Amino acid sequence: xxxxxxxxxxxxxxxxxxxxxxxxxxxxxxxxxxxxxxxxxxxxxxxxxxxxxxxxxxxxxxxxxxxxxxxxxxxxxxxxxxxxxxxxxxxxxxxxxxxxxxxxxxxxxxxxxxxxxxxxxxxxxxxxxxxxxxxxxxxxxxxxxxxxxxxxxxxxxxxxxxxxxxxxxxxxxxxxxxxxxx
Numbered sequence: 001x002x003x004x005x006x007x008x009x010x011x012x013x014x015x016x017x018x019x020x021x022x023x024x025x026x027x028x029x030x031x032x033x034x035x036x037x038x039x040x041x042x043x044x045x046x047x048x049x050x051x052x053x054x055x056x057x058x059x060x061x062x063x064x065x066x067x068x069x070x071x072x073x074x075x076x077x078x079x080x081x082x083x084x085x086x087x088x089x090x091x092x093x094x095x096x097x098x099x100x101x102x103x104x105x106x107x108x109x110x111x112x113x114x115x116x117x118x119x120x121x122x123x124x125x126x127x128x129x130x131x132x133x134x135x136x137x138x139x140x141x142x143x144x145x146x147x148x149x150x151x152x153x154x155x156x157x158x159x160x161x162x163x164x165x166x167x168x169x170x171x172x173x174x175x176x177x178x179x180x181x182x
Contacts, residue, residue, distance in 0.1 A: 018046070019146065019181050020053050024063075026173030028159030033130070033151035034181070035113055038144065042102040045115050045124060045145045050180055052077065052094060052126055058178035063158050064089035067166035070135060072158045073116055074175055075127035083171050090116075090167075093125030101143055108138040111148035111155070130155055 022033045037046040052058050052075075061080040065073040074080065078092025101121040108114060108131055116127035124143055132155065148155060161168045 018050060019149070020049060021179050021181050022058075022151075023176045023178075024154055024158065024173055025176045026063075026159055027171060029154045029157040029173045031151060031154035031157075033154050034149050035130075035146045036149045037113075037146040038106070041104045041106060042115075042143050042145045044099050045102055045143050048094075048096065048099060048126065049128065049145060051096075053178040053180050056177075057094065057126075058175055061175050062086065062089060062168070062172040063174070064168055064172060065129075065166045066158055066161040066168055066172075067132075068160050069133050070166070071114075071129040071131050072155060073127060073129040073166075075116065077126045083174060086168065086172065090127070093127065096125065098123045098125050099143075103140050103142075104144055105140070106144040108135040108142070108144070109147075110134055111152055112144055113146040113148070114138065114142040114144055117142065132156065 019036045039046045057077050061074055062083050063072050063074045064080050064086055076089050076092045077094050079088035110131055110133055112131045114129055115124035116129055117124040159173045163169045
């Protein structure tokens with residue numbers, strides 16, 4: 001498992017300099033979450049996120065599953081763009097093929113971003129989640145793709161889910177725009 005100093009060094013390394021900025025709007029959060037992507041840890045997954053962000057595919061996607069003290073999930077580009085009908089949100093992905101797992105020893109600390117998947121470890125596609133608190137039971141089970149470098153206050157304000165398995169009831173918060181940053 002990575003020690004805190006190793007994680008700090010990884011976050012500052014030039015290979016991990018590419019990131020995304022998520023402008024969030026809604027009833028809960030309003031502001032920007034900046035994420036440093038770990039290209040050297042999960043190159044295929046970070047390339048997917050960067051590609052979808054650069055194409056504008058993530059723009060308008062909701063935070064469909066938000067569990068207090070755990071994580072906020074978003075990125076369903078197929079079913080997550082209609083805030084008034086979230087009945088299928090969380091079941092879709094992009095038009096691209098699913099990705100093989102890129103598991104690492106990086107821990108799921110607060111602010112860490114991981115790729116969502118089904119029970120199949122090689123099923124991550126476009127959805128990702130951001131940790132509110134540490135979730136070490138996820139270590140080695142999900143691909144770590146980055147960490148929040150700014151905007152944890154915005155993350156903390158994302159509207160919480162009140163439905164089954166953390167599903168958001170009513171109008172969810174939305175990733176208004178997701179842009180690639182260097």
